[in-house]
Amino acid sequence: MADLSVNFAGIKSPNPFWLASAPPTNMGSMVERAFEAGWGGAVWKTLGEPIVNVCSRLASLDNGANRMIGLNNIELITDRPLDVNLKEIYECKKKYPNNAVIVSLMVESKREAWHEIVKKAQDTGADGFELNFGCPHGMSERGMGAAMGQVPEYTCMVTEWVKEVSNLPVIVKLTPNVTNIVPPGRAAAKGGADAVSLINTINSVMGVDIDSMIPYPNVNGMAAHGGYCGTAVKPIALNMVSELARDAEINIPISGIGGINTWRDAVEFLLLGASNVQVCTAVMHYGYRIIEDMIDGLNNYLDEKGFASVNDIVGLSVPRVTDWGALDLNYKTVARVNFENCIRCNLCHIACEDGAHQCIDFTEVNGLRYPIVDEQECVGCNLCYLVCPAPGAISMVRLDDGSNPTTWRDLTSRPPETMTGD
Amino acid sequence: MSLIHDSPLNIEQIERNFRDIAPALNEAEAVLESNRCIYCYDAPCTRACPTHIDVPSFIKKIASGNLLGSARVIFDANPIGATCARVCPVEVLCEGACVEKTLMDKPIEIGRLQRYATDFVMQNERGVLTAGTPNGKSVGIIGSGPAGLSCAAYLARLGYAITIYDKKPLPGGLDTYGMAEYKMSQIVSVDEARQIERLGVKFRLNTEIISNTKTEDRKPKTENQVSFEDLQSRHDAIFLAIGLGATNKLNIEGENLNGVIDALDFIERIKTRDWKSIPLGRIVAIIGAGNTAVDAVTQAKRLGAERVFMVYRKTAKEMPAYEYEYELAKKDGVEFVWQAAPIAILSGENGLSLRCEKTDGSNQVIEIACDMIIKAIGQQKQHSFLSQIPDVRLDEKGRIIVNTETMQTTNPRIFAGGDCVNGGREAVDAAQTGKLAAQGIHFNLMGEQVEFAGAKIPFIEKIHGEMPAITPAAFDEPAIPAEDLGVKSYG
Numbered sequence: 001m002a003d004l005s006v007n008f009a010g011i012k013s014p015n016p017f018w019l020a021s022a023p024p025t026n027m028g029s030m031v032e033r034a035f036e037a038g039w040g041g042a043v044w045k046t047l048g049e050p051i052v053n054v055c056s057r058l059a060s061l062d063n064g065a066n067r068m069i070g071l072n073n074i075e076l077i078t079d080r081p082l083d084v085n086l087k088e089i090y091e092c093k094k095k096y097p098n099n100a101v102i103v104s105l106m107v108e109s110k111r112e113a114w115h116e117i118v119k120k121a122q123d124t125g126a127d128g129f130e131l132n133f134g135c136p137h138g139m140s141e142r143g144m145g146a147a148m149g150q151v152p153e154y155t156c157m158v159t160e161w162v163k164e165v166s167n168l169p170v171i172v173k174l175t176p177n178v179t180n181i182v183p184p185g186r187a188a189a190k191g192g193a194d195a196v197s198l199i200n201t202i203n204s205v206m207g208v209d210i211d212s213m214i215p216y217p218n219v220n221g222m223a224a225h226g227g228y229c230g231t232a233v234k235p236i237a238l239n240m241v242s243e244l245a246r247d248a249e250i251n252i253p254i255s256g257i258g259g260i261n262t263w264r265d266a267v268e269f270l271l272l273g274a275s276n277v278q279v280c281t282a283v284m285h286y287g288y289r290i291i292e293d294m295i296d297g298l299n300n301y302l303d304e305k306g307f308a309s310v311n312d313i314v315g316l317s318v319p320r321v322t323d324w325g326a327l328d329l330n331y332k333t334v335a336r337v338n339f340e341n342c343i344r345c346n347l348c349h350i351a352c353e354d355g356a357h358q359c360i361d362f363t364e365v366n367g368l369r370y371p372i373v374d375e376q377e378c379v380g381c382n383l384c385y386l387v388c389p390a391p392g393a394i395s396m397v398r399l400d401d402g403s404n405p406t407t408w409r410d411l412t413s414r415p416p417e418t419m420t421g422d
Numbered sequence: 423m424s425l426i427h428d429s430p431l432n433i434e435q436i437e438r439n440f441r442d443i444a445p446a447l448n449e450a451e452a453v454l455e456s457n458r459c460i461y462c463y464d465a466p467c468t469r470a471c472p473t474h475i476d477v478p479s480f481i482k483k484i485a486s487g488n489l490l491g492s493a494r495v496i497f498d499a500n501p502i503g504a505t506c507a508r509v510c511p512v513e514v515l516c517e518g519a520c521v522e523k524t525l526m527d528k529p530i531e532i533g534r535l536q537r538y539a540t541d542f543v544m545q546n547e548r549g550v551l552t553a554g555t556p557n558g559k560s561v562g563i564i565g566s567g568p569a570g571l572s573c574a575a576y577l578a579r580l581g582y583a584i585t586i587y588d589k590k591p592l593p594g595g596l597d598t599y600g601m602a603e604y605k606m607s608q609i610v611s612v613d614e615a616r617q618i619e620r621l622g623v624k625f626r627l628n629t630e631i632i633s634n635t636k637t638e639d640r641k642p643k644t645e646n647q648v649s650f651e652d653l654q655s656r657h658d659a660i661f662l663a664i665g666l667g668a669t670n671k672l673n674i675e676g677e678n679l680n681g682v683i684d685a686l687d688f689i690e691r692i693k694t695r696d697w698k699s700i701p702l703g704r705i706v707a708i709i710g711a712g713n714t715a716v717d718a719v720t721q722a723k724r725l726g727a728e729r730v731f732m733v734y735r736k737t738a739k740e741m742p743a744y745e746y747e748y749e750l751a752k753k754d755g756v757e758f759v760w761q762a763a764p765i766a767i768l769s770g771e772n773g774l775s776l777r778c779e780k781t782d783g784s785n786q787v788i789e790i791a792c793d794m795i796i797k798a799i800g801q802q803k804q805h806s807f808l809s810q811i812p813d814v815r816l817d818e819k820g821r822i823i824v825n826t827e828t829m830q831t832t833n834p835r836i837f838a839g840g841d842c843v844n845g846g847r848e849a850v851d852a853a854q855t856g857k858l859a860a861q862g863i864h865f866n867l868m869g870e871q872v873e874f875a876g877a878k879i880p881f882i883e884k885i886h887g888e889m890p891a892i893t894p895a896a897f898d899e900p901a902i903p904a905e906d907l908g909v910k911s912y913g
């Protein structure tokens with residue numbers, strides 16, 4: 001059994017799995033049940049000034065019969081009184097000293113306001129703070145949440161305010177609603193953050209009821225854009241995590257969030273540079289119990305790969321992420337159909353025909369018609385491999401011997417004449 | 423005579439026994455199942471369907487919530503798509519060819535999805551086909567079975583005035599009078615005929631067409647009889663869709679005894695669902711082992727026969743019924759007597775006795791005591807009717823000879839399709855011949871070539887011979903497409 005415990009920016013937890021600040025961490029009794037189920041830590045539902053929520057506030061993206069591959073919400077921060085939350089945080093931490101309890105905060109952009117809430121919250125015995133600079137709806141209209149996270153100067157400034165009074169580690173939670181995630185990440189680091197976490201939810205309109213013509217979620221005939229999360233956002237989150245992990249100026253730990261359902265998803269975040277992960281939607285869908293397989297699967301994976309500690313895999317894939325210009329243009333693969341596994345659905349044919357390079361035709365083998373790749377024409381784009389439903393029916397085969405790598409940067413840095421000819 | 427006229431089971435039990443063997447999908451099931459289809463290109467299921475319904479297209483429309491469009495795709499290629507959804511031997515047709523069967527032995531439930539989409543329009547009386555502008559031509563169709571209905575639907579879409587003649591009181595042919603009740607009840611095929619009636623097609627039911635009018639006693643005597651000549655003078659073309667005739671004779675002693683009945687008659691009685699009026703033995707022996715025999719024997723058992731025997735002169739391996747029909751018979755508790763050729767039927771105090779000679783080489787004579795015998799040894803051709811139709815030639819098996827693309831017979835004004843041409847296959851095959859005949863008639867009368875959905879197998883033209891040669895690894899039994907399985911005939 002590998003060691004799953006982590007020390008994230010000074011915050012210890014028995015495993016790298018935390019609940020993200022959201023409905024599953026709404027109150028003490030819930031967080032306690034989560035800890036009983038096995039969650040290593042919990043970021044409390046964001047505290048701040050009193051708010052009122054709308055009633056209908058969630059909407060989902062379904063894929064055919066698969067429910068909720070994406071979730072959208074227009075919920076604001078906690079709607080419970082501050083002193084009640086603080087009392088429950090205190091009690092919870094006392095009961096579960098080994099689990100990480102992080103207090104998420106969001107108040108208006110005033111130094112005194114931040115000072116006040118930080119001071120109140122650090123008396124609870126909590127392990128750290130997370131500054132919610134990410135909420136993209138409602139709170140941002142009031143100049144909070146994403147409104148702060150989208151302006152690096154504000155991110156830096158507010159982080160500094162908090163650091164002035166905090167004696168706990170401070171995590172800055174970033175919004176993905178920016179064109180480049182690096183400047184806000186650097187701003188947080190510059191402001192003294194002990195860590196960053198990302199992503200918060202993405203601006204989204206979930207859909208429209210085509211009978212009533214009212215977008216979702218319908219609040220008395222009207223709708224507002226919300227924040228998007230769940231399975232569908234994972235690739236966006238992975239990109240942003242890896243961007244920060246690759247950046248030389250950002251040397252603080254990263255907490256990975258966004259679309260994590262299983263231990264596999266978590267491993268991907270860790271490999272791309274996150275030191276721990278946070279989960280929201282998957283728990284909203286299936287409950288706290290999913291932690292069991294997350295821990296079990298991660299353990300088995302680490303054992304099988306021969307890692308003694310989960311910390312050993314953090315960032316292992318980061319050196320494998322580079323810029324396009326540094327990719328090898330001479331790397332040559334082609335698709336090959338393995339007839340014995342092919343079920344003859346012809347999806348590879350039509351995908352290549354209408355979506356790629358028209359190089360899958362047909363051949364007859366033992367009286368049956370099979371797709372076959374014209375390897376002269378195949379550009380190795382992977383499309384047929386991706387659409388093929390039969391395991392092992394298409395493999396991408398490497399044709400070059402790797403002896404002559406050339407990148408776009410190599411080509412463009414050489415004198416022009418070497419680029420002419422074929 | 424101990425033939426009982428009343429099932430020992432109560433009505434609830436019988437109704438339960440005759441419940442749909444492939445029940446309707448509910449919405450959740452339809453969503454799940456339609457999304458499981460991977461939307462194959464040039465799909466094997468479509469190839470395997472004799473009417474070449476664009477299966478992936480109709481299934482994806484179910485998935486997208488476009489049920490009207492889905493039903494249109496189905497009825498466009500098969501006007502009896504609601505019937506076919508229930509009675510097609512999908513195991514050897516579309517579902518047998520489905521790639522999901524190849525992949526994990528779980529084909530998409532195409533038949534039940536087809537039912538889901540067609541039920542939607544039938545229950546809501548949403549017409550999906552429209553009649554064409556009248557073109558002044560008229561076609562007479564003899565027989566309202568799947569072949570006749572299909573031809574009528576396509577011709578009506580082209581603007582023809584159509585009259586269908588059928589001697590039976592209800593339309594639908596064997597779809598209405600022959601399908602095992604646990605597959606489909608009459609209401610479906612009759613509704614489907616109504617859908618075609620709404621295209622303006624006229625039905626003259628209870629009307630028999632008489633072809634042999636040369637001898638005085640065969641001249642039409644009642645208003646329920648119309649001579650073939652009469653028909654010829656009324657219509658610009660005629661489509662023969664008369665199906666097959668009565669069950670073949672055994673030609674053995676005792677064949678006409680009380681308690682010996684024809685499978686088709688027995689099934690026709692069951693179709694009334696007037697359960698307590700159907701004559702039924704306590705111990706029933708069925709002679710024959712084709713699909714009709716299985717239908718008869720399983721229905722006798724479901725109706726309440728205590729023991730049912732299936733008597734066949736060859737071995738289980740040679741049984742003409744489909745594998746899955748055999749499995750159903752076994753599940754229903756049918757007892758099999760293989761390699762036994764009936765030589766006589768005797769009547770005794772306790773009922774009947776079927777005397778058979780073993781064909782396993784022993785020549786042993788056995789007797790099967792029973793009180794009802796059902797004959798299911800295939801249907802006769804309608805030779806006496808067909809032989810009198812001018813210039814229409816039959817082959818040596820009594821099937822009408824046609825051009826298989828246009829369904830034109832050797833008489834250019836007469837077309838034919840369905841069981842009377844193919845010798846007896848499936849409803850879906852009959853529907854396809856009706857479609858081809860409509861195209862043939864239209865070309866013949868109007869000189870215009872039309873191609874209805876699924877008239878031809880969709881086909882990717884290019885098959886390259888000189889591709890880079892990759893030798894396939896050893897084959898583990900490649901999937902056999904249904905079209906290569908050879909379609910067995912009904913009988």
Ligand SMILES: Cc1cc2nc3c(=O)[nH]c(=O)nc-3n(C[C@H](O)[C@H](O)[C@H](O)COP(=O)(O)OP(=O)(O)OC[C@H]3O[C@@H](n4cnc5c(N)ncnc54)[C@H](O)[C@@H]3O)c2cc1C
Nearest residue numbers: 565567568569588589595596631664665840841847848849
């Ligand atoms: C017992 C049984 C069960 C079957 N089960 C299945 C099944 O589960 N699935 C399946 O796909 N197929 C099944 N079949 C086969 C299927 O029923 C036939 O292939 C199909 O009905 C043939 O259609 P058709 O239009 O050629 O003829 P039919 O359906 O036989 O229709 C012919 C019509 O013509 C009428 N007719 C005949 N002569 C005259 C005349 N002189 N004047 C007026 N009307 C006339 C008849 O009354 C009849 O209505 C079964 C067949 C049988 C016998």
Ligand SMILES: Cc1cc2nc3c(=O)[nH]c(=O)nc-3n(C[C@H](O)[C@H](O)[C@H](O)COP(=O)(O)O)c2cc1C
Nearest residue numbers: 020021022046073132200229230258259279280281
């Ligand atoms: C209903 C709902 C409410 C949320 N509320 C908060 C919040 O109060 N504070 C916060 O920082 N993030 C909030 N989030 C964002 C989540 O913490 C998380 O960043 C996001 O859902 C992505 O993770 P996931 O894909 O695992 O859900 C909320 C998300 C949802 C669905």
Ligand code: SF4
Nearest residue numbers: 342343345346348388
């Ligand atoms: S997509 Fe895969 S299974 Fe389908 S035809 Fe192509 S190789 Fe075969």
Ligand code: SF4
Nearest residue numbers: 471506510515516533
């Ligand atoms: S008509 Fe019959 S064979 Fe054709 S797709 Fe429908 S169920 Fe399958």
Ligand code: SF4
Nearest residue numbers: 459460462467520521
């Ligand atoms: S073969 Fe099966 S999976 Fe493919 S289109 Fe037909 S029903 Fe769908």
